[in-house]
Amino acid sequence: MASHNLKTVIGFEFFRIIKKRRFWVTTLAIPAAVAIVFGLVIISGNSSSTTADAQKNARLAFQYTDASGLVTDALAGTFGGTRTSDNAEAIAAVRAGTLEAYFAFPADPAKQPIRVYGTDKGVFDNGRYEAVATQILVSAAQQKIDSPQLTAVTQGKVKTKSQTYKDGQVSGGIGVVIPPLLFLVIFYLCIIMLGNQMLSTTLEEKENRVTEMILTTLNPTTLIIGKVTALFMVGLVQMTVFALPVVTGYVFFRSKLSLPDVDLSTLSLQPGPMIVGALLLAGGFLLFTGTLVAIVEVVPTVKEAGTAFAPRMNMLLLPFEVACLS
Amino acid sequence: MSEPLVHIRNFRMDFGSQTVVRDLSFDVNAGETFGFLGSNGSGKTTTLRALLGIYQATAGTLHIAGKAFEPRDGVRLGYLPEERGLYKKESVLDVMVYFGMLKGLSRQGATSRSLAYLERVSLAAKASTRVDKLSGGQQQKIQLGVTIMNDPELLILDEPTQGFDPVNRRLLMDIIEDQKRSGATVIMVTHQMEEVERLCDRVILLKDGVAEAYGTIEDVQDLYGGTIIRLHHSGTLPASDLYDVTMAEHDYAELTPKAGTDETDILRDLVHQGVEVRSFTTARTSLEEIFIKVYGEQDLGENTLSEQNLPVGA
Numbered sequence: 001m002a003s004h005n006l007k008t009v010i011g012f013e014f015f016r017i018i019k020k021r022r023f024w025v026t027t028l029a030i031p032a033a034v035a036i037v038f039g040l041v042i043i044s045g046n047s048s049s050t051t052a053d054a055q056k057n058a059r060l061a062f063q064y065t066d067a068s069g070l071v072t073d074a075l076a077g078t079f080g081g082t083r084t085s086d087n088a089e090a091i092a093a094v095r096a097g098t099l100e101a102y103f104a105f106p107a108d109p110a111k112q113p114i115r116v117y118g119t120d121k122g123v124f125d126n127g128r129y130e131a132v133a134t135q136i137l138v139s140a141a142q143q144k145i146d147s148p149q150l151t152a153v154t155q156g157k158v159k160t161k162s163q164t165y166k167d168g169q170v171s172g173g174i175g176v177v178i179p180p181l182l183f184l185v186i187f188y189l190c191i192i193m194l195g196n197q198m199l200s201t202t203l204e205e206k207e208n209r210v211t212e213m214i215l216t217t218l219n220p221t222t223l224i225i226g227k228v229t230a231l232f233m234v235g236l237v238q239m240t241v242f243a244l245p246v247v248t249g250y251v252f253f254r255s256k257l258s259l260p261d262v263d264l265s266t267l268s269l270q271p272g273p274m275i276v277g278a279l280l281l282a283g284g285f286l287l288f289t290g291t292l293v294a295i296v297e298v299v300p301t302v303k304e305a306g307t308a309f310a311p312r313m314n315m316l317l318l319p320f321e322v323a324c325l326s
Numbered sequence: 327m328s329e330p331l332v333h334i335r336n337f338r339m340d341f342g343s344q345t346v347v348r349d350l351s352f353d354v355n356a357g358e359t360f361g362f363l364g365s366n367g368s369g370k371t372t373t374l375r376a377l378l379g380i381y382q383a384t385a386g387t388l389h390i391a392g393k394a395f396e397p398r399d400g401v402r403l404g405y406l407p408e409e410r411g412l413y414k415k416e417s418v419l420d421v422m423v424y425f426g427m428l429k430g431l432s433r434q435g436a437t438s439r440s441l442a443y444l445e446r447v448s449l450a451a452k453a454s455t456r457v458d459k460l461s462g463g464q465q466q467k468i469q470l471g472v473t474i475m476n477d478p479e480l481l482i483l484d485e486p487t488q489g490f491d492p493v494n495r496r497l498l499m500d501i502i503e504d505q506k507r508s509g510a511t512v513i514m515v516t517h518q519m520e521e522v523e524r525l526c527d528r529v530i531l532l533k534d535g536v537a538e539a540y541g542t543i544e545d546v547q548d549l550y551g552g553t554i555i556r557l558h559h560s561g562t563l564p565a566s567d568l569y570d571v572t573m574a575e576h577d578y579a580e581l582t583p584k585a586g587t588d589e590t591d592i593l594r595d596l597v598h599q600g601v602e603v604r605s606f607t608t609a610r611t612s613l614e615e616i617f618i619k620v621y622g623e624q625d626l627g628e629n630t631l632s633e634q635n636l637p638v639g640a
Contacts, residue, residue, distance in 0.1 A: 005398070008427040016416060209411025213472070216378050216405045217428045218397050 005218045009226025010233070013201065017234050027241050034245045042256045060132055062101035062118075063090045068109055070140040079132055091117050103133045161266075175266040180277030187284050191316060194235050199292055199309050200302045201227050207301055228289055288316075329392060331356040331401070331480060331511050332377065337386035339372050339535075346372050347535040350386070354528075359512040361522040361543075363613075364532035365621040370515045371408050371484055373532075378405060378482070390480065398430065404478030404505075406486055408515070410469055414458035418449070418468055421457055422475065429476035436475065443471040447497065463490055470498060474505055481505055484515045499524065519613040529613075531620060538620055543613065550616040555581040555589060558604040559596070566599075568592050577604070 017023055059080040064071065065087050073083055081103070084090050093099035094117045101119070106112035114137065118129040142151050152158075164171045202224065205211045214223060291312060299305045330353035339347040347369035354360045364370045375381040377388045379395050388394065391401045413421050419440055426436025444450045447467045449460075457465060470486060486502065487495040499521060506512055506525065516522060522529060522543070529546060531538040539546045555569070557579045563571065569581040569592050583592060589608050596603055 004430070005428055008424065012420075012424045016413075016420070204413070208414055209409045210413065212375070212378075212380055212407035212409060213405065213411075213425070213469075214428075215380060216395075216397055216403060217425065 002219065002222055005222050006226050006229075009218070009223060010230045013227050013230035014233050017197075017230070018237065023234075027238050030242050031245045034242075034249075038245065038249050038253065042253060060100050060129070062103060062132075063093075063099060064103040064105060064136075065090075066105040067107040068105050068137075070109070070144060071105055071136055072140065072143070075140055075143065076136060079136055081136070094119060101129050101132075103129075103136070105133075105137060109137055175268045176270050176273055179267055179269050180273040183277035183281040187281050188316075189239065190232070190235055190285065191288055191313070193238060194231050195288075195309070195313060196306070197234070198228065198231050198289070199295065199305050201231065202292055203296045203299070203302050203305050206296065224289070224293060330354060331391060332360075332513065333387065333389040333392075334373070334377065335387040337373065337376065337388055338384045339369070339376055339381065340384045345535060347376075347532075350532070350535070350537055352530050352537065352540055354511060354513055356511050357509060358527040359506050359514065359525050361526035361529035362513055362515045362532070363517075363522065363529055363617065364538075368532040369535040370532055374405075374482055374484060374513070374515070378403075401479045402429070402476050404473040404476065404481045404510075406470060406473040406481075406483045408484035410466060412457045412465060412469060412472075415456060417454050417456055418444070418460070419453040422468065422472055425472040426475045431476060439475055440471065443475075446501070447471065463494060466490070467494070467498070470501065474501070477508065478505070478510055481510045481512045483512065485517070486514065487516065487518060487521065495521075519617060522613055531616075533620060544610075546613070546616060547610045550611055550619055552611060553583055553589065554609050554611050554615070555583065555592060556605075556607045556609065557581060557596075560602040560604065561600065563601060564599045566592075566595060568595055 062079075062081045063084040064076055064081050065084060076083065084102075087102070087104055090099060090102040094102050097119050099119075102117045104115035104117075106114065114130075114133045116129045116133050118126065120126065121128070142148075145151050145154070162173060164173050205214050205223075292309075295305050295308050295312075299308055332354035334353070335351045337347055337350040338345065346367075350369070350373060362370050362374070372381065376383045377390065377395065390403075393400065395403075413424075416424075419437070422440035422443070423433060423436040426439060427433060431439065441450065441453065444453055449464060449467060452460060452464065457468065460468070466489065470483075473483070474481065481502070483502065487498050490498060495518075502512065502514070503525060512525070514521070514526065526543065528540075528542050530540045531546065539549050541549075554572070557563075558577055559579065560577055563574060563579055567584065568587045569583050571579055572582050573580040581592065583589060593603065593606050596606075
């Protein structure tokens with residue numbers, strides 16, 4: 001009989017929230033915003049990429065001087081450049097509009113900037129001078145190294161895979177810590193997204209004066225468990241809706257969105273930390289629910305409950321605030 | 327004799343230093359309709375709440391069917407509390423079905439019973455309307471429907487017709503009478519004495535947390551005067567050892583016979599003393615008169631005023 005009542009409470013509480021138009025408006029607002037941001041990123045990414053490629057490969061009528069000794073005449077020639085020895089004359093020609101651009105490659109490109117002078121082509125097209133000058137220097141360095149692997153290494157494009165041991169056993173490192181931390185993430189998501197809703201729904205019987213009728217019909221523990229379970233289910237629906245555009249973006253548009261490649265194989269689900277994480281989640285959730293019920297017990301309306309609830313929410317977030325400030 | 331359905335012995339309820347009910351004892355038998363009467367603050371609602379486990383009694387025994395009340399464990403209960411309320415943002419049908427299911431009905435059963443009840447109280451068209459869009463009286467009808475959804479064996483009604491117009495009051499009394507006919511035991515708190523006289527088999531009168539009277543309506547009427555004589559006359563009404571004059575206005579008077587005096591002796595005495603008697607009728611003292619006598623004009627005035635401020639049923 002208790003399970004019949006529990007199912008009835010869960011069903012009533014879950015569907016009454018899910019059926020409301022306001023719930024879907026607020027829930028769908030976040031994925032809609034994420035989708036819009038992703039769309040803008042993809043569109044602007046395509047545009048920037050095309051522009052950068054065009055700019056890098058653009059041919060200019062320019063002159064240059066090279067104190068580093070890296071740039072060869074042949075390489076500069078492929079970009080449309082000719083060497084000059086008179087930088088003042090070249091700058092004057094650019095200023096007069098008779099020369100498109102002049103690049104002064106420094107003696108130490110790692111520490112000193114490339115001096116770029118060009119005739120104005122508009123806000124967006126002026127960027128191609130720097131793009132071409134940089135590309136010339138990169139190409140010159142690659143020619144000097146004469147090895148794609150070494151070039152990649154010098155650019156820091158290397159991967160690592162770690163294996164650590166503790167007491168003779170493989171210890172997972174950060175890969176062991178991350179999965180239990182997901183319980184913490186779930187806990188904070190629950191209390192941040194559902195805290196106020198939980199407060200108002202547990203106070204509803206009191207505010208609507210249904211308390212006496214409901215308490216002669218079912219056990220108060222069944223009522224609270226049913227309500228919290230229903231809210232948890234609502235939270236899962238919300239999280240699914242929120243995650244949908246992120247997962248879609250990651251799976252289908254990862255390169256276009258410049259999302260990092262996450263290697264899930266490094267994560268290790270070890271029973272000990274996972275059980276501790278799950279227990280902390282359950283204990284934290286019970287403590288949180290108990291606090292809510294205590295607040296509901298002493299205040300008559302949602303408004304007053306909100307006033308009592310806010311400082312406790314802040315206390316829950318205190319560790320993050322301290323971490324951010326330190 | 328069978329066990330009473332409700333058994334209360336030496337019940338005492340304190341709130342801090344204030345004692346609201348002191349040493350109250352009474353029984354309600356299965357199948358009877360029991361009137362729970364008293365002025366505001368006399369402890370009626372407190373007693374019901376303690377009986378249902380909403381309050382924890384300071385002392386005493388409060389049993390339903392031989393044990394302390396637990397939801398859904400024992401008799402089927404229908405309780406209409408004094409403090410009225412429903413889930414305001416939900417539709418009428420959703421709320422009724424929810425409570426029906428909590429009382430053990432299937433979804434289908436609860437739906438069909440809800441629709442039948444709505445039809446009976448002329449609210450079928452409001453089934454999908456939000457509760458807060460209904461008038462106060464309509465909401466009270468819904469709440470009574472929720473209360474009787476599971477054909478309760480014990481029906482506890484705390485001022486069920488409070489705030490209703492006469493037409494709807496009669497409709498609700500008919501519904502309660504149907505429950506009584508189908509075998510339900512009814513405990514009813516009300517200030518409407520005609521409802522008590524129409525429905526109740528026995529009553530208890532509470533005053534300042536103690537029982538002032540307890541028994542059948544006839545027992546209570548006997549206790550508080552029993553018979554009243556209504557007299558239309560001309561001439562001066564003389565003093566007499568046979569009766570007390572409880573009211574006198576011009577040519578009308580109400581007399582209460584003294585203990586052991588027969589009404590015909592009074593009539594004979596009046597004629598003998600030269601009073602011209604135009605009409606002479608006897609009646610039992612009404613419960614309303616007893617209520618006024620017990621609680622005083624002030625209490626009745628408070629009750630009447632508070633009811634006028636309540637929403638009127640549709």
